[in-house]
Amino acid sequence: MSVPKWVNPKALHAGLLASVMCAALVMLPGSKAWAEYGDVVINNYSEDSDMRPVVFPHWFHRIRFRCKVCHGDLGFEFQAGGNDINMLKIIDGEYCGACHNGNIAWGVENCELCHSGKPGLETHVHGSTLKSLVTPGNQGQ
Amino acid sequence: MSESVIRSSALLSSARHHRLVPALLAALLASGCASTTDARQDQSATAAPVTETAAVTPDAEPASQSSATRSKGGPVGSSSLRSSPLESASLGASLLAILEETNDPVIPPEKAGNGAAHLAFIARLIEESSAAQQVSDSSNPAAHLRRNEARAYYRSAVAASEAGDAERADELGKKATKMMFMAVRLAEADEVIEVKHERDYRRRLESVNALLDAHERVGAEDELGTSFSQTREVIRQQVARAETLHQQDQLDQARERLDAAYVALKLSIQAAREGQTRIRSLDFATKEEEYQHELTRNDTHQKLVGLFMQDSDTSEGMKRMIDNFLGKARELRQQAENQADDGNHEAAVDSLNESTGQLVRALRTVGIFIPG
């Protein structure tokens, strides 16, 4: 490569090296993808019944319902896994079944839309501060 | 042999069929029982039995054809129990299609393949799950009928899967699941739901009582006079009425009353406090109290250091600095605890303050801006 006389080759070399390093840093694949904050993974009974754990997305429901509707009117506790939900209750129109009945929202015969979690996940709220404090180094898991 | 003869024979092949068929028919014809909760199948209730079968027919047809050819229902008998209601009723061949072989339990698909696991799950749902148990224990024939429909759909789903049509198999599998869920609803086990409603009521009552106490305090603090207290009395009476209904086991009405009282209470408190600011200052009755507070404050800062350190790319130099601060903080805390044990809470508070100060320095090093 022909370089104009006024450019110091060593400095140029250093500059090129620096810019390549920067580019590499910026283009590095990001740390593990962050699942959505507030997603609740529920696996009280699912995996024992050979179903994938349930992933409940708070954000999707929050756009459509205020906290009061589920946590007040429908009786959901503020605790992942703390409601002891099972399919019988849902089929009978309690908890999720109050809306997921084919009328307000899609019906519960669509198993895989809820039971969509990776096998082996424990019941927890994804991204919670508590989880980060209790299991350091699992940030974003 | 004509197809209808084959069907009838297959239908009547097992002893169970003999007993169940007349019972199911009687239930269908007599009770007009398409007590379906499904909006999409919600046709006129009077034509219920016909409607039910009509709704099922389009899919039941392939089911009956395929199941006739791969009969799993035991040896083909040649019983002559070909009751005329079967053939002459307007229910017709469609009903046959439902009843034919659908009383037999389904089994998981034999071939592994796409969707086989989910089909196996559906088979378990229909036969072995707690839902299945609820249906089996039920005396409602409609529930059993629904389960048989589920079985029919399941069999078609397996056939579709074996034929390679994964989409159709999925669709039919969903229908099977849906039918099974409808069966469960018809089988109705109230106890679990009642427990939840009772618990919800109690919680609401607890909230109402706590807010009534708050209402009283607000009235006293802000000197809101008699009309405010009168509102509270009216609400208390409503709550008492709700409790009476509750004692009489009329939970739904009790809850309705309670909710009405709750809304009135909410609105009353809101009107009283709207637009205000209340300041809760930190006052400690004794140095010991202050010491306890300082302890939790120290804990907080410890936890914050841990939290904010997690994702940081702290350099070695920074880490050393932070460890330094953490070490000093620990020493000072130990000193404080010793002083407290000796009864010198004033000194303990000061030591803790210093300890927390070290933690604040650590936090600032990590990158948090804390003023002061």
Next chain:
Amino acid sequence: MMFRIASVTLAAVMLVMPLSISAQSKDPLSFNRLMADPETRNAPPLKDGIHDPDNPATDRLQSPREAFSALPDANAGNYVDWVEALQDGLINPRYDLQDPDMSPTVMDLDIVREVKGSMPDVVFPHKEHTEWLDCANCHPAIFIPQRGANPLSMAAILMGEQCGACHGRVAFPVTQCRSCHSRSKTPADEAATQKEAQ
């Protein structure tokens, strides 16, 4: 010589540039080191690490990024300012299970909690909370509705109690210090609080 300096300066600038771009924090008290890379945050279910990509229906689930594109930004949690989204009318979630048109019972009552040390005092705004929640959601199960009855501890909050029932789980996490510690201490305040205490 000049050109040597210029080249080295150029190299230094290229090193520093990406770092300064990522320091997007507008609020000195918010901590951006825990902020997720915009490339990976709000990831679609297929890539988010908890949904199973082998599940046939996962690709039918909506991607959060898609839903959030029209909503105001925040620095943590979902990276959406939900309170602002609601107040600006960008979302209009239902308040009541039975009645779709019911409007919320909003109460504008601020509770100022004095804090020891140099952090600003905490202001708890009932207004923003009652837009989403019902009185019974917190009272009395999480907070007794009585002055002096709820000693607050941030350590407890971090561990999921008190405010931590929601903040740090589904509402913005406590890395957003300024959102709560929003009232600076002034001499006037000190005098006022002493008056209150009497």
